Amino acid sequence: MKKNIILYKTIPVDQFERLQQHFNVTAFDNITPENADTFRQALAGADGIIGASYPITANDLTLAPNLKAASTISVGIDQFDIDAMNARKIALMHTPNVLTETTADTIFTLVLCSARRIIEMAEMVKNGQWTKSIGESDYGSNVNGKTIGILGMGRIGYAVAKRAHAGFGMSVLYYNNHQHLDAENLLNARRCDLDTLLAESDFVCVVLPLLPSTEKLIGKNELAKMKSSAFLINGSRGKIIDETALIDALENQVIRGAGLDVFEVEPLPADSKLLKLPNVVALPHIGSATHETRYAMVKCAVDNLIAALNGDLSQNCVNPEVIK
Ligand code: DGY
Numbered sequence: 488m489k490k491n492i493i494l495y496k497t498i499p500v501d502q503f504e505r506l507q508q509h510f511n512v513t514a515f516d517n518i519t520p521e522n523a524d525t526f527r528q529a530l531a532g533a534d535g536i537i538g539a540s541y542p543i544t545a546n547d548l549t550l551a552p553n554l555k556a557a558s559t560i561s562v563g564i565d566q567f568d569i570d571a572m573n574a575r576k577i578a579l580m581h582t583p584n585v586l587t588e589t590t591a592d593t594i595f596t597l598v599l600c601s602a603r604r605i606i607e608m609a610e611m612v613k614n615g616q617w618t619k620s621i622g623e624s625d626y627g628s629n630v631n632g633k634t635i636g637i638l639g640m641g642r643i644g645y646a647v648a649k650r651a652h653a654g655f656g657m658s659v660l661y662y663n664n665h666q667h668l669d670a671e672n673l674l675n676a677r678r679c680d681l682d683t684l685l686a687e688s689d690f691v692c693v694v695l696p697l698l699p700s701t702e703k704l705i706g707k708n709e710l711a712k713m714k715s716s717a718f719l720i721n722g723s724r725g726k727i728i729d730e731t732a733l734i735d736a737l738e739n740q741v742i743r744g745a746g747l748d749v750f751e752v753e754p755l756p757a758d759s760k761l762l763k764l765p766n767v768v769a770l771p772h773i774g775s776a777t778h779e780t781r782y783a784m785v786k787c788a789v790d791n792l793i794a795a796l797n798g799d800l801s802q803n804c805v806n807p808e809v810i811k
Pocket of ligand 1 (some may be wrong): 560561562563586643723774777
């Protein structure tokens with residue numbers, strides 16, 4: 488007999504059909520305040536769930552007595568209460584690898600756009616304000632040859648480091664729990680403590696997962712340790728930076744600028760002070776958002792759920808110990 492699953496995100500038709508071949512699918516485009524109750528009711532009969540961008544709380548899990556596996560269409564797993572999942576022996580799968588290079592492209596785009604003031608300059612041209620040749624007040628800062636400090640030398644951090652080293656001749660510093668031998672041997676990266684990285688980097692790139700230990704890791708004190716000419720780049724999760732402290736640092740020239748793909752609250756509220764600051768490049772969480780990569784993520788998540796509900800947690804399960 489087919490197992491029951493809930494899909495809570497719109498996915499390409501061919502991948503939806505694959506789910507239907509294997510499971511009875513209850514599908515939601517996404518979860519909104521209007522359909523949240525219906526979603527919670529559906530949890531009562533679900534063996535598996537697959538989706539993204541919606542927090543699955545410990546309370547939701549209590550409504551799902553049969554749930555065995557959750558497959559998130561993301562690499563980040565911060566939408567899930569892992570302790571509650573472990574206690575209930577529910578497996579959680581995610582989609583690493585397929586989005587690494589695309590997300591690194593986005594992060595490096597933020598480096599370039601921030602330093603070279605690309606968005607500001609492009610808007611000036613589009614607004615018809617390019618009326619004379621540009622002067623010093625429009626100049627940006629070099630990227631080539633500078634120092635990039637990467638917080639989190641995982642897959643994406645390493646992909647950013649490759650771009651910096653091979654493409655832009657940058658020196659690479661990194662802050663990470665573990666030594667990364669390839670980064671050191673192949674990219675000449677140097678592992679250091681957080682204070683050293685903050686003090687020596689021209690670009691501080693946050694590529695860490697959001698965990699209790701990384702929440703608000705970058706606050707007023709850390710920003711004060713950065714060079715006044717440096718840029719802060721965040722391509723992981725907004726809550727790793729204290730946004731109020733960041734706004735204050737940007738307004739008071741404690742740092743030169745910021746390139747942000749992620750925010751404490753998403754979508755970023757229209758009245759956020761960040762939107763008023765010319766030295767901020769703000770993107771709508773597009774790290775992995777290309778047709779090719781988003782398709783690959785969906786396919787990976789579908790593969791993961793089919794495998795997991797057939798008892799195979801060998802791929803992309805973040806808590807395989809739940810079945811031991
Ligand atoms: C991820 O995969 O975690 C991206 O940030 C999209 O949410």
